[in-house]
Amino acid sequence: MKYIAVLGRLPKISLAEIQAIYDQNAKLIGPELAVFETNKAVSIDRLGGSIKLGQIFSGNFRELAEAINSKKPEGKITIGVSSYALNSNHKNKKSAVENLVRRKAMELKSLLKKLGRNVRVVEARGPEISSATAFHNNLGEKPGAEEVILVGSETYLSLGVQNIDKYRERDQMRPARDAKVGMLPPKLAQILINLGGEIDESKKVLDPFCGTGVVLQEALILGQPVVGSDLNPRMMEYTQKNLDWLLEKKAHFFKIKPELIEQKNQFLNSIYTGDATDFVWPKASEIGLVACECFLGSPMSKPPVEIKLKDEKQKCKRIILGFLKNLAKQIEDDTPVVIAVPAWLREDSHYSRLSIIDEITDMGYNLAKFQGLSQSDMIYYREGQIVAREIIVLRKSKAKNVTC
Incomplete structure (x- = not known):
């Protein structure tokens, strides 16, 4: 059709x-x-x-x-x-x-x-x-x-x-929100999950930078079990509070599967405090998709000067590559990994990207291709936004093993 x-x-x-x-x-x-x-x-x-x-x-x-x-x-x-x-x-x-x-x-x-x-x-x-x-x-x-x-x-x-009412509800009415850690739009979280393609409904969606739990919330609404972690213990508490609200009070409104509602306590106990660069996720073989907004660096109100931009890129690159190296040792071959990484608006109104694709593929990932599109088309931004997000869609390669 x-x-x-x-x-x-x-x-x-x-x-x-x-x-x-x-x-x-x-x-x-x-x-x-x-x-x-x-x-x-x-x-x-x-x-x-x-x-x-x-x-x-x-x-x-x-x-x-x-x-x-x-x-x-x-x-x-x-x-x-x-x-x-x-x-x-x-x-x-x-x-x-x-x-x-x-x-x-x-x-x-x-x-x-x-x-x-x-x-x-x-x-x-x-x-x-x-x-x-x-x-x-x-x-x-x-x-x-x-x-x-x-x-x-x-x-x-x-x-x-x-459904603008449902998006407003799951964006603005969640009990735990924190503007200081960024506000990932639910629509973008949904896109990140979907870019991984169809996965087995029994497989879990992992967000290793879960923040207040927006990606995990959207995964549950889409019918997938979840697991998450964050370096900040407060974010773990926020995610647990938001998922409890979703599964306890809004499950009918968002038409969440009954079997996922029944597993509420299991999901709440599957939110961990840990550094994504060295954390070991329990039962990693059950992970069917990794979707996350990675560390985006410092908030900015104007385009950074070259020295500042270089420092930000190095800081973000170290964390993101460290996370991907750690992840590659744990997930199954062919697991999709969809990440949002920072891109910075320059004075010439173009975005400066991290340019880490070659290093990522050397770690044992394949870059997904979309027909008629290039990687430069995958920048998610709002008009005038200084720190935007570049979406990178990967799959764990069967050809390479990552060593410590």
Whole structure:
């Protein structure tokens, strides 16, 4: 089956996530669009980097009206129509596209009314319906609330939008937060996990720099058991408090698997205090994925001068390479390892990276490749952010053994 994804703020990272989870041949077809094909069950809740998902509809508008009508036999039907750009010329013809969207919405409404249905139209303020408007009108989330997505000559039916309420809940309502250690966005944590690809549901996700437990929280929501560690004992306590909150009070809200809820105490006792460069993780053979934000160095409010940048790079490099060397001795061959490492904004508005790929591969890791993307595309940043994150996706090599 063919699908469309409306991608988030960093579309190339969003594309890599789709390639890792659903289709290694997924590709960009517009500034914010990707298409992919898969026989797997597809859900917007699985993806951290996509805003909307849609499934191809191959019929004409009359057949589309009949399909929508059959999905909800009774009651009022809510519809909306969006048109997304295949290229930048689309935005130059904004008024024409807006007129097309209105005409198509009225055409679909008329066809549904001829089938005897009461119809409410959610109007797009521009060529497309915003994700917030789609979410608050449940478009794509339940039968009888449908968003039609027009992309070139193709028509898609929405499968829903990112649930902004759930992201807000698991970001802002956790009982233990600490801005001093950085605030890893749940969406980024979800992306890091997904970039490791599909893993056995019995295998654990390890975060060796767990901080307040955001990666472990997202792993549990995605259905995986977890283990974590952090150098700071206070972070261990924060993670335990947050995971207890998640599994005790929010399990139903986030639809966490019952078998994971039952293992709550085991997970809380699997959060350790330890230095990632020399810690020995218990039962490392049970680890199916390592996903973490590594040490990012000192917080910065302006681009660092060259001497300061050199010192920061050396400090971060020592910790990150030390961690990866220690990890390689413990995890099984072919285990995916997804890490976020620092990248620093320079005065010329480009990011200076750590450039540690060669040293990492010498340790016994293979760098994952994503179709149509380069490693320089994997920088996660916000506008004006000084310390960004470069995402590196690895697999433990079968060819090399790491010695002390």
